[in-house]
Amino acid sequence: xxxxxxxxxxxxxxxxxxxxxxxxxxxxxxxxxxxxxxxxxxxxxxxxxxxxxxxxxxxxxxxxxxxxxxxxxxxxxxxxxxxxxxxxxxxxxxxxxxxxxxxxxxxxxxxxxxxxxxxxxxxxxxxxxxxxxxxxxxxxxxxxxxxxxxxxxxxxxxxxxxxxxxxxxxxxxxxxxxxxxxxxxxxxxxxxxxxxxxxxxxxxxxxxxxxxxxxxxxxxxxxxxxxxxxxxxxxxxxxxxxxxxxxxxxxxxxxxxxxxxxxxxxxxxxxxxxxxxxxxxxxxxxxxxxxxxxxxxxxxxxxxxx
Numbered sequence: 001x002x003x004x005x006x007x008x009x010x011x012x013x014x015x016x017x018x019x020x021x022x023x024x025x026x027x028x029x030x031x032x033x034x035x036x037x038x039x040x041x042x043x044x045x046x047x048x049x050x051x052x053x054x055x056x057x058x059x060x061x062x063x064x065x066x067x068x069x070x071x072x073x074x075x076x077x078x079x080x081x082x083x084x085x086x087x088x089x090x091x092x093x094x095x096x097x098x099x100x101x102x103x104x105x106x107x108x109x110x111x112x113x114x115x116x117x118x119x120x121x122x123x124x125x126x127x128x129x130x131x132x133x134x135x136x137x138x139x140x141x142x143x144x145x146x147x148x149x150x151x152x153x154x155x156x157x158x159x160x161x162x163x164x165x166x167x168x169x170x171x172x173x174x175x176x177x178x179x180x181x182x183x184x185x186x187x188x189x190x191x192x193x194x195x196x197x198x199x200x201x202x203x204x205x206x207x208x209x210x211x212x213x214x215x216x217x218x219x220x221x222x223x224x225x226x227x228x229x230x231x232x233x234x235x236x237x238x239x240x241x242x243x244x245x246x247x248x249x250x251x252x253x254x255x256x257x258x259x260x261x262x263x264x265x266x267x268x269x270x271x272x273x274x275x276x277x278x279x280x281x282x283x284x285x286x287x288x289x290x291x292x293x294x295x296x297x298x299x300x301x302x303x304x305x306x
Contacts, residue, residue, distance in 0.1 A: 009276035013166040014206050017197070017243065021169060024268055031274055038267040041131030041299045048296070050118030054238060056127040056172070061193035061240035062227045065123075065174070067114065072176065072234055074110035079178040079260045082139045089141075095160055095186075096249045099139040106287040107297075111137050115262045116297045124172045124264045127240070132172065132264040133303040135271050136282065139178075142186045142249040142257040162216050162245045164196065166207030167278065168269040171242040174262040177235045181259075186251035188229040188237070188259075190244040195225035199245060207242070229259075272303035 012023060028035045054065035082099050089097035105112045114120065115134055124132040147155065165171055181187050191199065199205065199219060211219075227244075229237045239246070251257060265271060270278040283304075290298060290305045298305065 006276045009270070009273075009278070013270055013278065014208055016200065016204070016206055017164065017169070018201070020207065024169060027268055027273065034274065035267055037302075038130045041302070042125055042129070044299065045122050045125045045131050045296075048118060048122065050122045050296075052123045052126060053119040054123045056123075056238050056240065059192070059194050060227070061196075061243045062190055063238045064231075065236050065238050067120065067174075067176070067236050068117065071110055071114045071117070072236070075114055075176055075260055076178045076234055078110055079139045079176070079258060083141055083178075083258055086139075093158060093249075095142060095145070095158070095251070097141045097143070099141055100137070101282060102134070102137045103283045103285055105137050106285050107292050108287070109285075111260065111262075112285075112288065116293075116300050118296050120174070120262075121296060121300055123238075124174075127172055127238075128170050128264065128266045130266040131299050132266065133269060133272055134262070134300040135265050135269070135303070136261070136263040138261045138263065140259050140261055142251050144254050144256045145186075145251045147250075147252055156213055156247075156250060158210065160247055160249050161210040161213065162191070162247050163210045164200070164205070164207050164243065164245055165241045167271060168242050168265045170266055171240055171269075172264040173239050173241055174264075175229050175237045175239065176260040176262075177229070177231055177233060177258075178260055179256070179258040180232050181230045181235075181257055182255075183228065183230065184252045184255040185230075185257040186249045186255070187257070188239065188246060188248040189250075190227045190229075190239060190241075190246040191221060192225045192227060193240065193243045195222060196243060196245040211245075 056063045086099045090101060091098040115137055121132060
């Protein structure tokens with residue numbers, strides 16, 4: 001793939017969301033077979049016997065959800081163990097440490113079992129409009145900071161600032177809280193979808209752009225449009241970080257946060273397209289192969305198999 005093509009796709013990913021929607025048909029033209037397979041897989045999910053177990057409200061793009069309890073407890077315990085045993089992060093964000101990715105999870109692990117649960121997948125696909133691609137499973141740790149809760153909250157950077165993700169037209173990220181999370185623990189904080197779009201249009205926002213703290217204050221964001229992923233251990237949320245302006249990891253002194261994130265994307269995602277795929281291709285755990293998965297898991301993990 002030429003550098004020119006890569007630059008064109010990078011430019012597409014960073015356009016405003018409304019512009020990306022208008023141009024998205026080019027992706028269908030470039031990969032019609034993969035698109036049709038995605039739609040066919042979507043039909044298979046619709047016709048499956050799995051029940052929808054949660055719903056993401058269209059106008060909000062954020063929902064507090066309930067997942068199967070036995071699986072959830074095992075996932076929380078496993079994520080806590082990862083935090084205790086992993087001292088090196090997979091990324092370079094000091095305020096948000098990725099302690100694992102999808103390659104760490106065996107086919108029979110509680111995390112992979114939850115992520116490919118038919119009811120979860122059907123719920124995600126009804127929001128995305130396509131059979132979801134499971135892109136990643138990640139344990140994320142936000143350490144406590146040196147900021148007191150009465151200080152000027154300005155020394156933030158990167159994903160600690162309001163932004164929208166540019167890797168898809170719609171995304172579903174499921175957050176399982178593996179520690180108690182209050183406002184002091186730097187929760188994922190989002191502006192509902194309608195208000196996010198209004199703000200984006202008013203400032204000519206382009207996807208992935210980080211809004212400075214000063215810009216954030218100037219927006220005069222309505223309090224009732226803000227959503228917070230807070231709660232006790234085991235509380236779970238589903239969010240669309242492509243449509244919702246959001247930030248996280250604004251922790252205070254002696255307040256950290258541990259979550260597990262399940263990351264689902266659609267046909268339009270930059271991670272699985274054949275042309276100018278973005279980022280380093282992730283790999284699966286050796287136990288997760290086309291032969292070791294059932295028919296539903298194959299659909300969810302098809303981005304890695306084909």
